Each structure stands twice: as C-alpha cells, then as structure tokens.
Amino acid sequence: MQSLEGWFFDVYIQQNEAILWFKTDDNELIRLRDRYKNFVYVLPRDENSKKDLIFRLEETGFVDNIIEEEKKTELGKKEKKKLLRLEINLEKQPKCFLKSLEKSPFVEKVFCSDLRHVQKYLFTQLKIEPTSRVKTEYNADSILHVEKIDDDKIVPPPFKMSRLFVEQKLGCSSKQISSMRIITNNDEVVFDGTEASIIDMFSSYLSEKSIDLVFTPKCDSFTFPFITERALANGIIPSFGRCSDKEQVRKQGSFGGRIFLGDIFYGYNADEWGIAGLVERSRFSFLPMGLATRWKSNKSIDSRNCFELMERGYVIPRENYFESVRSLSELMQLDRGGLIFTPELGLHENVGVLDFDSQFPSIIVKEGLSYEIESEEQFRLIPEVIRPFIARRLFLKSIKKTLPKESPLRKYCEQRIEALKLINVTQYGITGCCWNRFGNAKTFEAINKASRNAMIRAKEIADSLGFRIIYGDVDSIFVSKSGAIKRDYENLASAIASETGLSISLDKHFKFIVFLRHKNDCEFTALKRYFGLTYDGEIDSRGIEVRRDDIPDFIKEFQLNLISTVLDFENANEVYTEGIRKGLELTNQTLDMIRNGSVLAERLFIKKRIWRDPSDYNVNVAHSVAAQKLISVGRKVDTGDNVGFLYIDHRNPNPLLRVEILPKWYDKEYYSKMIINTAKTIFESLKEK
DNA sequence: GCATCCCATGTACCT
DNA sequence: ACAGGTACATGGGATGCG
Numbered sequence: 001m002q003s004l005e006g007w008f009f010d011v012y013i014q015q016n017e018a019i020l021w022f023k024t025d026d027n028e029l030i031r032l033r034d035r036y037k038n039f040v041y042v043l044p045r046d047e048n049s050k051k052d053l054i055f056r057l058e059e060t061g062f063v064d065n066i067i068e069e070e071k072k073t074e075l076g077k078k079e080k081k082k083l084l085r086l087e088i089n090l091e092k093q094p095k096c097f098l099k100s101l102e103k104s105p106f107v108e109k110v111f112c113s114d115l116r117h118v119q120k121y122l123f124t125q126l127k128i129e130p131t132s133r134v135k136t137e138y139n140a141d142s143i144l145h146v147e148k149i150d151d152d153k154i155v156p157p158p159f160k161m162s163r164l165f166v167e168q169k170l171g172c173s174s175k176q177i178s179s180m181r182i183i184t185n186n187d188e189v190v191f192d193g194t195e196a197s198i199i200d201m202f203s204s205y206l207s208e209k210s211i212d213l214v215f216t217p218k219c220d221s222f223t224f225p226f227i228t229e230r231a232l233a234n235g236i237i238p239s240f241g242r243c244s245d246k247e248q249v250r251k252q253g254s255f256g257g258r259i260f261l262g263d264i265f266y267g268y269n270a271d272e273w274g275i276a277g278l279v280e281r282s283r284f285s286f287l288p289m290g291l292a293t294r295w296k297s298n299k300s301i302d303s304r305n306c307f308e309l310m311e312r313g314y315v316i317p318r319e320n321y322f323e324s325v326r327s328l329s330e331l332m333q334l335d336r337g338g339l340i341f342t343p344e345l346g347l348h349e350n351v352g353v354l355d356f357d358s359q360f361p362s363i364i365v366k367e368g369l370s371y372e373i374e375s376e377e378q379f380r381l382i383p384e385v386i387r388p389f390i391a392r393r394l395f396l397k398s399i400k401k402t403l404p405k406e407s408p409l410r411k412y413c414e415q416r417i418e419a420l421k422l423i424n425v426t427q428y429g430i431t432g433c434c435w436n437r438f439g440n441a442k443t444f445e446a447i448n449k450a451s452r453n454a455m456i457r458a459k460e461i462a463d464s465l466g467f468r469i470i471y472g473d474v475d476s477i478f479v480s481k482s483g484a485i486k487r488d489y490e491n492l493a494s495a496i497a498s499e500t501g502l503s504i505s506l507d508k509h510f511k512f513i514v515f516l517r518h519k520n521d522c523e524f525t526a527l528k529r530y531f532g533l534t535y536d537g538e539i540d541s542r543g544i545e546v547r548r549d550d551i552p553d554f555i556k557e558f559q560l561n562l563i564s565t566v567l568d569f570e571n572a573n574e575v576y577t578e579g580i581r582k583g584l585e586l587t588n589q590t591l592d593m594i595r596n597g598s599v600l601a602e603r604l605f606i607k608k609r610i611w612r613d614p615s616d617y618n619v620n621v622a623h624s625v626a627a628q629k630l631i632s633v634g635r636k637v638d639t640g641d642n643v644g645f646l647y648i649d650h651r652n653p654n655p656l657l658r659v660e661i662l663p664k665w666y667d668k669e670y671y672s673k674m675i676i677n678t679a680k681t682i683f684e685s686l687k688e689k
Numbered sequence: 690g691c692a693t694c695c696c697a698t699g700t701a702c703c704t
Numbered sequence: 705a706c707a708g709g710t711a712c713a714t715g716g717g718a719t720g721c722g
Binding site for chain 1: 699701702703704
C-alpha cells in the first residue's frame, strides 16, 4: 500500500471507472483509478408495473443490478418512496435505454438521470470537492481511501496555469495557425514557423514546463477544435495530455492530467491570481475545474444543490423547462425587483453611504427562504447551502484586512472573495428562473419583498434620527445630516442593523456628491448615475463616461481630471464658482487639443461588443460596420467579441465610410462633441442653485 | 431640401 | 440560461417648414 498527500486535481469517468489525478507536494501528478457504477432511480407506476419492469430490465442487459431503496423524491416533503436503483453498464452505451425508460408505461418517473457521471461519482462515492487538499491511500494504481484535509490557506493549490493565444494566418482560403503565444506567470513565449513545428513546440512546452491548466479564449468553440484539426491536417495525432486517456475536452476539458479550462471566470480572472477564485468556484459547485469554468451560475449552483440533497436521502428529479402558466392578473401583481429612492438633482455635501452586506444572501438565511416555501421539514435547501459560503466570505474579508495592499496574498484573497460573492448573490437570481429545476417564482418574490422592507425600514430609522435620505438603490442608502461626522453615520448603521437583523455598514463618506440630470428627460434626476469626492480624497462615480468601457481612454481621462478639478475645494460655493471656472478652462484646453489634431488616434478608439452575428444587423450601427471591416481583412469576429474602431467622418451618408478600424486620422468634430457631452455630464446638474 | 421630433435598436451599466 | 431596473447614443422614418 502507498499513500500520498497533496491536491485533488481532476476527475473524469472512463468506461466503468473513475480516473482521478492528484498533485503531490513534490509537484508530481499521479493518476489513480476508482470503481464507478452508473445508476438511476426509477419510480414504478404501481406494484404490478414494478414486477413487469424488473423482469424486463433483467432481459435488456443494460442493467447489472437492481436494488430497492427508500428515497425522498420531492423537496420539502417528508415522505419517502420505494424506488428501484438501477445500476447501469456503461460499456453498452445506454443513452437510448435511458430514453426508453422515461417513456415506459411501467415507469412513473426517473431520477438522477440528467446528472453527469462525474457528479454521481463525486456526490455519492468520493464526497470530496475537486481541488481539495487530500490524503490518499492506494495500491498499484487503485484507490483504497481518500480523505479530505482542512485547507484554510489563502495561497491556492500549486496548479501551474498557462494562457494560450492562437493566431491565424490572414488572407488564406484555408485557415492555418500562424503562431502561438503562451504566457506562464510572467514568462511569455511565441512559437512560429510551420504549423507542424508550432504544434510540436506547444506539446513539448506543456510537458517540459509541466503545465496543469491551460486557459485559452473560446477554447471549445474555436481554439481547441482548430488546433486539433490543424494537427491532423499536418499528420500529427494531437496529444496534449499527460497520458493517452480518451479525449474528454469536448465535455469538460480533462486531458489525462491536464485541464483545458473553459472561459467562464465570473468574479475572478483567468490570470495567475485567478486560480484562487477558480478553486472557490470548483469547491462550491462540487465540480472539477474543467466544468467549473464551463458551467454558468444556474448549473453550478444546481450541482451543489444536488450534492446536498443526495447527502440527505433525496433523489434528483429531471430538469423540466415548463414554468407554470400565470394569468395576466397574477403577472400584473408580480413582485418587482429592488427599491430605488430617487435622488435630488445636483450637489450634496457630507453624505454617508450605508450598504447592506450581502443583502440578498443574508435575507435568504435570516428568513429561511427557499424553493420549498411550504416545507414539512426543518431543512431549507438554499439557506443550508449558502450559510457556510457567507461565513467563508466573511472570514476571507477579515483576513484581507490584515494583508498588505498589493501583496500577492491579498490578491488571492480578493479573488476568492469575488468568486464567493458572485456565487452567493446569484443564488437569488436563479430562485425564480425557469431553467432552475427547483425554481419557484414565489420564493423570488418573497426575497424581493424582504429586500424592499429592509430598505423601507432603513429609511424610517434614518428619518426618525434626523437624517435626510439622498438616494438609495436596492441595498444601499445615501444619507445626510448637517454637521454629522463619520461616527454618526456608523451609529445609524448600527441602529438599522439591530432593527432589521441584517448587517449594514458605512461604505463611503462623501464630501461632495453630484446627482445628474437625466439627459433624455431633463426635468428629472437620472438614477444610477453620480460622481463625487470622498473625505479620503477618492473620486467615485457610477454610470457616467469614466465607468464605461465603450468610451475612449482619452475621454475618460479627461472626465476624471475634470471631476477632480471641479470638486477639489473646501465648500460648495467654491465649487460653483472657482471649480466650474477651472473646469471650463480644462474643457477648452482639451477641445483645442482635439481640434488641432494633437491627440493620438489610438487614444480615441471606441471598443464595443458585438452581440449577434455581424451579418444580421438591421441597422448600420458603427460597431457592426467595424465588424464587417474586420472580417473583410480576414479577422474572425463572432458574438461576444469586442471590436475597436474610430470615427473618421461620422456624417458621411455612406455608413461604411463613417468609421475606420485602423487609426489614421479622426473626425475632429465628432470627438469635440464627445468632449462637450462628457463635460456636460459634469456641469449640467451643477450650474443652477 | 432641411431641421426636428419620435421611436426602435443596440449596448452598457447598477445592485 | 441569473434577475430586474436604468441610461443613452445612434439611425432612420415621419413630420413640419419654407
């Protein structure tokens, strides 16, 4: 018998076996095997059907074993039902068999049939989350025992990740690889030459550097199929794993000891720090990293839900996409989302921003809100699932405070916090979602209602203590009281916290904050748009040009400078007089730069995302024209890609001549207007009073 | 023929 | 396949005016 201590790196199912990879503390990857038997549960229509069913199942040869078990079949119901557990032989490719089972007249319902094998193995056999720290005992290459070891370190497991970028040859009729660029931590290598040599160098690189994770944009939809196809075209049999296990990349990116990650990195980044966040997501969702980067919120949370339920004796119903039909009157009184308090236009001084911490997750836990609203049991799924992850996030937040700024440890910590934040908050989003197999619109509405009540309560308390509500959006309130200091706002937060039972704290303390005029409807104040200066000297803003990725760098930099120029004074009066005067000066200087052509065209690039196939735009909008131009020079553009362009002649009657994808010159009039609009954002709600 | 208004389209942002 | 709420620029047709 041998044993190892290290990290549970990956797992996939091959035939009737689970293949597990561990990374030891000596940086060695070890491949071990474990038995795995696929199974589903069946509820027969009645006693007679059961006998018929068992008889017929034994004849098919798909089923190795039939066991009668008592299981809970419905969330929130105590009742257990007698089910048949069918153990299915995977070598016979039982897909059609499962379909016929669902349709069989003897069968009332089939359970656990739409879980992946790897999920069934993890949830019912191994019961350890991928990426966990483990101690493993094994004999030859067969697993005897795996045990989880607590891991509360901030540093993630030492998985080595490379980022891969594949470039295509332009202008060729058959697409070919022109080069590959690989970045591992701070080392960058570029491979070029013949396709065969590039692919060869890539494979060698992976094994020589002992890379564990490969991240490449559009892995499944483009990059991976592309390099595989090009390898084959060059007579190379693609091998990018550490062993010759059957290719699994299409399903979950597992390649025998190496994982090609998908491109979902919500709340964290696909960089050297991002592994910490990825590990959190993988552990939460109880999925190997390949799936954790491919499955979006609904499926990831569903995965954790299924694990928790199976642990408690439930079987998993099939997803069904039919939401119960609602009458018009029901739809009319549907509970809407969060509450917004409309702000007063213009400049405010001394404003405190109080934020409920993780408002929706906290409400779910505090009120015990879950899919099973009228449950017969104590157990509530969503609170049970969220609670430990709220606690973990709070723990990490407290650690973060002790870590020096810019330190690697702090970055790891932040990534973990971000990943958990996203998981926790999307729990709310999926409660009423029709793709959620447990979804329940009433639950969604109950959470909304509780959120609004908390806001209303917060407002009442603030009012009663003499604070003025300046603005509020879903889980934050902006309040002011003349002469109030930081301490007063903190006390208000405590008062609200003890009244509502929800944690709330002072997030920012603005010296000046400006709420803006609605540009389309200028009688009103715009929501979700403001800028201001805190007592710490930080500029903060929402919604305006500086916050937008489709605004050129030059413009954003100008607006940021403008805000500091205007607000950098002791009192409101000075802002209205000196601030505005200096701001106008800056605006005119900047306009001159645009008009005399001294701004680099590169700095005026506009970046927009393409949300549909470039060919089916109805209108010749600038970014669609830019996409068409990129395609015409051989570049690949699909939905989700960013296109960069700049206006060269925005009034040209031919939409194709308005924009250009290469920086040559720019339309001075267009960008002057942009500067003016950007300045207007700052000035227009300031000028009166 | 031109300016102006309104509306649909399309994208991005906020929590 | 996470939600709802919101702002805004742009293009293009309809409308009005001379």
